[in-house]
Amino acid sequence: MVFRSCWKSRHKNSSGPARRWIRSGLAALLWLCVTQFICGGGAVGETKNVIQKDAEFDVTYNDTVTSENQTIYAFNHTVSRNKTEGVRVSVDVLSQGESPTLFVVRQKQAVLSFQVPLILRGLYQRKYPYNHVGRTLCQPPTRAASETQYFFVDVSTLSSLGTNYQLRVSRVESFTLQTDKKFSFTASPSQPQYFKYVFPDGVDTVIVKVNSDMTFPCSVMSVQDIQCPVYDLDNNVAFIGMYQTMTKKGAITVQRKDFPSNSFYVVVVVKTEDEACGGPLRFYPLRPDELIDAGNRTKVLDVVVSPAIDLKVYVMGMLFCLGIFLSFYLLTLLVACLQNRRIKKRDVFQNPADMSPAETASLLGKNGDGKTPASPYEYGSFADNGSTLSSEAITDSATSTDNNYGYMERSLESVGRSRQESLSSVEEDDYDTLDDINSDKNIVRTKKYLCVSDLARKDKRVLSKKYQIYFWNIATIAVFYALPVIQLVITYQTVVNVTGNQDICFYNFLCAHPLGALSAFNNILSNLGYVMLGLLFLLIVLKRDIVHSRALERNDLNALECGIPKHFGLFYAMGTALMMEGLLSACYHVCPNYTNFQFDTSFMYMIAGLCMLKLYQKRHPDINASAYTAYACLAAVIFFSVLGVVFGKGNTAFWIVFSVIHILATLLLSTQLYYMGRWRLDSGVLRRMVYIIYTDSIRQCSGPMYIDRMVLLVMGNIVNWSLAAYGLIERPNDFASYLLAIAICNLLLYFAFYIIMKLRSGERIQCLALVCILFTAVVWGFALYFFFQGLSTWQKTPAESREHNRDCILLSFFDDHDIWHFLSSIAMFGSFLVLLTMDDDLDTVQRDKIFVF
Template structure:
């Protein structure tokens, strides 16, 4: 139709009806399409590709009829042109370029060659906008190729620069052929673009001109069944090898010990020997014999874990065991013996930690599994692939699952978590047997053995694998907390275990610990849903973050010997007056003060960063807070351990080095960013990349492999960190 249009022609357009043997296509000129908020967009040049009916003959002549009508009282001029579509059938592996507009959609046919039962359709464009939709539909008439009906059938996804859809012939298209439909949308809002043409009138159509997009399409064979088998065997082989190593290493040590002469007893490295005095070699736990009494009366040099000298009464010794805990806890130098006299009373507490996390896991996992199955069903039924944020260039479907490789790669968490539980079980059995034999080394030496938190850590690692797999069934912002919930729990449990090593009697109970972790998960969900650009939320969260840091610092500094009541402000003012104004004195616990000052600086900095920058990925931001605090406390623990005259055994040092290296590689693959639910689905697909391992796994799958190994190694570090103290009298082990 010859532009420009008069107002009367816009109200009474020319209607074209194309009648075929098995289909009818109708459209009007000028074409008016609707967008958001009932916007109207007018297009002058309109073209449609006619549907290709199925024929039984190789050569067949078909007729179609075009009916033209209008209600206009004036004569309407138009131009009708019929052309043959070249390259209508796409060839495997061959690129084909074309143009499309909102009023001139394009679609092409693809036929599966012999021996190919799965292909991936890749569409690319150099320009981000205009926003478009890629659809794969069965070879049926009519073809839904307009912005307002392209979602009615088949699979579809929005696109800016990249789009990819995997098509399986047996599952989706038993006719061994399908249409690739490309539609340019009237607006860019679905792809993250801005709404233009403000202000606008609802009754006046907007002439958008020429919204042209140049695209390139290629259809390539997808991975074969051999790749699926190879991927599964690779995963099982890698992680089952850890089981084999766990069995072979003790056997090798046993063979070496049987083949050679019995090694001499290792010297017991205690704080006394580190200070230049003879090591304490007596196992007379609780004894006041001649070998022990004179040493208590000797003047002692400055303790290495304090910046100032202290008196003999500042140390917790065996004579202080029966004293009031409030007195013992306020001493500068503290030993583990005074707090581990009766370890049996903590067994129920340890059992509660492992049982509680198992209960939490069951109640948390069941609705998660049900929800993600529902998500996957909706994707399969509706064909809307914008619901889930996959790496579509490396998403291999299996059955009803759209990205089986992302789920399979989480198997490492489950297998290594189970292996860690078996290692802890073996250690606990050996320890209980030693107690039954009244082995003095097990009874009186080493860090108090509590295994409940270790069981909880192993269970949390297995649940992280299960919930991460559930998240990757259909990853999006509404279920991202499933992928991170047990990461918070793992970080919290590791910090609790580190603290428990030297403070088994004042560690948090199972109920209070999991209640705090539940609050963290609650804030994670609230932050993901409401935190984006919400200043009120960030103010509230930052205040809570800082107050929690101060309360925890007070708890750690005074080792739990303080009360939060109505008199807390009066006591704070009294301490400030006596220690800072009336008499300026340094802190009593210098090392703890240094740790807590550094911790407060880091946490206050993170709170300020969140308040100013408002990071979009709140869940990762919250996880970063937990990891930073865990690393800080771990570094403090190692430094204080070495300063107290203790040492790291070879196995612990090896675990630390190897785990650090694996964490480095894991984080490299994590930050590749193959998709992000912080953007629109179309923008997320701009980050999609091809597979990098065995033509089956992508960068995020490699992150799953390496991070599961790194977490397992981190757990082994915590397990073996104080093995050097197994021959040291418990009352000679410092608390810090």
């Protein structure tokens, strides 16, 4: 302030031009001092000697630079429009002073500068010095046919002790990559490499593949447009273009439309650390400014650019996909026509026009082959203790067998009453709240041997509404689930396209064919089978539903009193779930990664759960779980799936809690199934359990009352306890697949039990159902083979996932995982058909002759 006051007082009478002249002079003097200090490294007025040398390619220059001198190397070379040559500058500092040495390469349209030692930073800002640096110069295109270009390499330092260095500028052989020709090279963090590729005529898409026999060090491959500067260091390679980390394999599909110059650079950079590729963390520096020896991080790689598939392959792939699944529509139509013809012939033979109603009713006591169905006493082990059947069941059985005509009259009366009642508003609670019905439940459901008629006592209209809720609920879930999923995956794909970060999505990059904005169209297209076959299954169920409804309208006794009760709500839910599995799997494969895995697995859990519910419903239509309870349980399963993926890896506490819940849920479900729901979970449950064990097992030494159910539940508990122990001991990384394996194992166990008990009961499997079972089993075997090929996995780092990538194996368009989509959709469709047709042999058998198991 004093200086400013003196200045103003001294010059307040000075003229304006004089003041401006004085200020300009002082500013010039200040600028001179600063430039001299920075460039010369000394006091004001000290000058630096500048030495310029005419230099040549492929000559090694050994020289020394200090703070007092600056060396400039002048190069010239001829650049042609039809030929591109790379120029590479290599520097090796032999003795280093207290300050780094700065190298500046000045070109016509670009400037490249770097210091030696080159300091590259890793995770947590750890610093790694490199004394040997090699950089390739950017080559901007020229419009002239031939042009001589000059560039200069300036070497300077602030070190007063001087730095001894070696400089070599050479031409890069094979700087321009050739199509389908492999080129090998060596790279390191301080010596990145990049090469140019020009699209040949007639090629619009190519795949750039970089391979190495060395897992580590971790590296990055990038595809960048032809422009200067080229970002070829670990700390800037992600600035532009497309890039991905790699260990042994890397592949990027490049389209001509993304590069206006019809050419691009392939850049390969070796990272300073291996954490991005799943390598071990290096030690932490003791001090923030500590330099860490990076060691030898040289990596040998090879690059090859191959043309991608053309439009014809895309068309063939889409036609192949459509053709496979449309053939199932044609096959279904053919089978339906054959069945209709066979049914018409049978009806004409069995029900001639002059047959009386009484004669028609007498057929109800016989199977389709004319034989009287087996009595309850002929049911396997039931014959050993037939007296345990209730007298009511014996009386009903005898009456229905000895007096068919009377049965016909009672059936017609019951049909009339049920038709009248179905016209009124009937709710399930109206029956459940009646005292006589409740007492009847406790009597009927605790009988030692049950028939379907014992568990099909509720009004058909009530049950139809109950099971239709399954369909409407899953349809609602599908809408509210799918809309945000579609929005999210579109965002994912947009982020990938804008940022160029190929590590966001876990594709099989060796067989990822883009279409429009989609990076892997083939993985999305292969999910078409779930949608088409799910729709076909819905049409088949709708046809059966219509036929059954018409039979009920004309009071067909077979539809009213024979066979497994027809409730199609769960079938509609299964078909909808299969279609949603295809849609959500396609959404997941838009950008498969750690954060959206549940898109692909949620409806798998639902399909497994719905199939088990349908199997149980077949013989227990009155006591099957409601839609709300079932979907709440499935929601809990999905919730645990998310928790397991997020917190389950290496978390002992989570695995202990999950295993305990798994075992307790198995015990509770076993008790529910064993006692047909006639038990209570309250404070006295332990006392009652001890009492039953004491009275039945210790005092009387009697076996279990429900031997068949006990066999199933014991086997189920062994399987589930074993799976829980395996999870607790091994703690698999892929928790979602582990949870799905639990569901599939339980489904297969219950299905096998159902088939065995069906055959043991004297029932038979018709030809169509048997063909479906054998066909489905074979297809499931092949599907699982392709599933376990494991082309990618988000359980590992993106670079480790790419090690499993493989080329396409079908039509040069589909990979192993696409074939899994094809086969698994067919296998699921076949499994649904098995559930739909496996009890068709009982359509003419009275329900009091069909046993519950």
